[in-house]
Amino acid sequence: MAGETRRIAAYDDALHAENPEDLRTGECGYKYRLLDGLVVPPYVTPGRYAHARAFEMRPDDVCYVSYPKSGSTWLAHIIFLILHDGESPAEGTLRSQLHWLESSWTYPRSPDELEQLPSPRIFKSHMPYRMALGGGPDRSRGRFIYIARNPKDVAVSYYHFERAKAWSGHYDGSWAHWLEMLTNGRVQRGDWFDHVLGWWNSRQLGNLLFLKYEDLLRDFPAQLRRLVGFLGVDPDERTLDKIEQLTRFDAMKTDRFANMHEIEDFEGFFREGRVGSWRDQFTAQQDAWFSQVIAERLAGSRLDFDYE
Ligand code: PPS
Numbered sequence: 675m676a677g678e679t680r681r682i683a684a685y686d687d688a689l690h691a692e693n694p695e696d697l698r699t700g701e702c703g704y705k706y707r708l709l710d711g712l713v714v715p716p717y718v719t720p721g722r723y724a725h726a727r728a729f730e731m732r733p734d735d736v737c738y739v740s741y742p743k744s745g746s747t748w749l750a751h752i753i754f755l756i757l758h759d760g761e762s763p764a765e766g767t768l769r770s771q772l773h774w775l776e777s778s779w780t781y782p783r784s785p786d787e788l789e790q791l792p793s794p795r796i797f798k799s800h801m802p803y804r805m806a807l808g809g810g811p812d813r814s815r816g817r818f819i820y821i822a823r824n825p826k827d828v829a830v831s832y833y834h835f836e837r838a839k840a841w842s843g844h845y846d847g848s849w850a851h852w853l854e855m856l857t858n859g860r861v862q863r864g865d866w867f868d869h870v871l872g873w874w875n876s877r878q879l880g881n882l883l884f885l886k887y888e889d890l891l892r893d894f895p896a897q898l899r900r901l902v903g904f905l906g907v908d909p910d911e912r913t914l915d916k917i918e919q920l921t922r923f924d925a926m927k928t929d930r931f932a933n934m935h936e937i938e939d940f941e942g943f944f945r946e947g948r949v950g951s952w953r954d955q956f957t958a959q960q961d962a963w964f965s966q967v968i969a970e971r972l973a974g975s976r977l978d979f980d981y982e
């Protein structure tokens with residue numbers, strides 16, 4: 675099962691929404707579902723979310739979590755290689771090796787299939803802390819790794835990714851409209867500040883590691899050491915170096931194991947892969963306004979980001 679590679683056709687309500695009657699359409703056609711008060715994509719369904727919340731993680735399971743467009747696929751590849759001695763399997767793809775319980779789309783797993791998978795299993799999630807897999811780090815035996823990215827680059831990356839996708843109702847709003855929606859928590863996975871701070875405020879828990887995208891780009895070896903220490907493995911220098919080479923942006927973009935070529939909707943997924951591409955999108959006025967929002971919303975949290 676985990677070695678499979680199949681073409682993942684575009685998201686389709688008829689196949690994936692499961693409860694299409696509760697889908698909503700907002701401004702500029704933006705499609706979503708409300709789940710426990712959170713704006714989520716149509717493929718995050720009530721049944722799958724309930725299963726994910728009640729799911730019993732094994733102590734060596736790993737769940738990586740992020741707000742969308744924060745470098746989670748990059749992190750998934752790094753985690754996979756750390757847990758597999760730097761080797762990609764001959765068959766299957768990165769995405770086929772990951773288990774995304776809250777979602778009906780891309781390699782959904784039945785409870786029986788999950789039970790049969792060998793440890794350590796790697797789970798993907800984009801949920802906020804209060805809706806985390808297995809009850810979250812304070813209630814689950816599993817291990818969690820959260821990756822956060824500066825909200826300016828997230829907003830831009832998310833805008834380019836989300837436009838014209840079937841799961842967003844082929845949203846056709848302007849960049850200015852998107853920035854306003856995101857700032858007010860009306861995009862899928864809700865308010866960026868609540869999401870990141872929810873995880874950040876629990877970072878002292880022993881089974882939660884909090885990473886930043888910009889730190890990975892600036893000092894990969896140091897962040898890789900944090901990751902291997904957290905995961906309790908001890909790769910040799912050659913393997914660590916190999917992991918760094920294989921997970922570079924340009925390497926992942928062309929690597930058939932990691933680049934998600936099998937997913938039709940992911941054309942253009944590897945867009946810029948750097949810090950600061952927001953400068954090409956924000957006007958000076960939008961930057962001043964959003965910087966002020968960031969300062970207010972992160973005040974007192976001791977959480978900050980690099981923007982260049
Ligand atoms: S998703 O769809 O929410 O799961 O997206 P996610 O993987 O979290 O984030 C996508 C952004 O991460 C960039 N990316 C990388 N950056 C640096 N190095 C590597 N290896 C890498 N792989 C993916 C990807 O290009 C998206 O950012 P933008 O700014 O759009 O380029």
